[in-house]
Amino acid sequence: MIRFFTITLALLLFLPMSSKAADSPNFIVFIGDDISAEDIGTYGHPTIKTPNIDGLAEAGMRFDSAFLTCSSCSPSRCSIMTSRYPHATGAANLHEPLPESQVVFPQVLKENGYYTAAAGKWHLGTAPRKHFDLIVGGGPSGCENWVKVTKERPKDKPFFFWFAAFDAHRGYSKGAIKEPHTEQDVVVPPYLADEPATREDLALYY
Numbered sequence: 001m002i003r004f005f006t007i008t009l010a011l012l013l014f015l016p017m018s019s020k021a022a023d024s025p026n027f028i029v030f031i032g033d034d035i036s037a038e039d040i041g042t043y044g045h046p047t048i049k050t051p052n053i054d055g056l057a058e059a060g061m062r063f064d065s066a067f068l069t070c071s072s073c074s075p076s077r078c079s080i081m082t083s084r085y086p087h088a089t090g091a092a093n094l095h096e097p098l099p100e101s102q103v104v105f106p107q108v109l110k111e112n113g114y115y116t117a118a119a120g121k122w123h124l125g126t127a128p129r130k131h132f133d134l135i136v137g138g139g140p141s142g143c144e145n146w147v148k149v150t151k152e153r154p155k156d157k158p159f160f161f162w163f164a165a166f167d168a169h170r171g172y173s174k175g176a177i178k179e180p181h182t183e184q185d186v187v188v189p190p191y192l193a194d195e196p197a198t199r200e201d202l203a204l205y206y
Contacts, residue, residue: 024113024158029161029162030056031121033166034205041054048181070086073123074094074095075096077164081105090102095123102127116133118135119162121164132162146161146163182203186198188202
């Protein structure tokens with residue numbers, strides 16, 4: 001299994017809120033796409049620079065023993081949403097939508113007074129959408145909307161935001177990244193052949 005780094009799996013973010021909501025913390029889930037914990041600065045990678053993630057980890061709580069339920073995109077997201085293993089969600093296969101019958105945690109939050117919003121990559125099917133007050137897209141990650149969503153939230157409710165980036169999922173064509181890391185920056189893992197093509201591809205991923 002691939003270890004999930006703390007701040008993408010769940011980051012508690014305590015921001016100013018009304019006294020009515022003081023007992024219900026605001027929080028945001030950040031999700032990175034196709035990225036391994038070993039390739040994050042706070043987890044010890046020697047060359048990849050991730051200052052924002054590292055700052056969040058330093059200011060918050062970092063988990064060193066958190067694991068994905070499945071090394072596949074949509075099944076993992078469905079597991080996070082439901083707190084269930086893929087074989088129990090009804091969406092164990094890639095691109096398989098989460099069934100209507102599954103209870104997702106934003107549903108429970110909304111029922112308990114939370115304002116719920118999502119931006120960026122979805123990959124969960126249509127059923128969970130109704131449990132969000134707001135869903136915005138835009139760009140490959142919707143990240144240009146993250147600050148706007150945060151600022152324009154209702155101030156009289158606690159909030160939950162699901163912010164899902166496409167990073168570090170790179171394009172598959174040569175030159176997809178305009179300024180990739182150099183091949184000298186790459187640390188080739190032991191399960192891959194240390195060849196020029198491998199280093200070129202990993203530089204795009206970085």
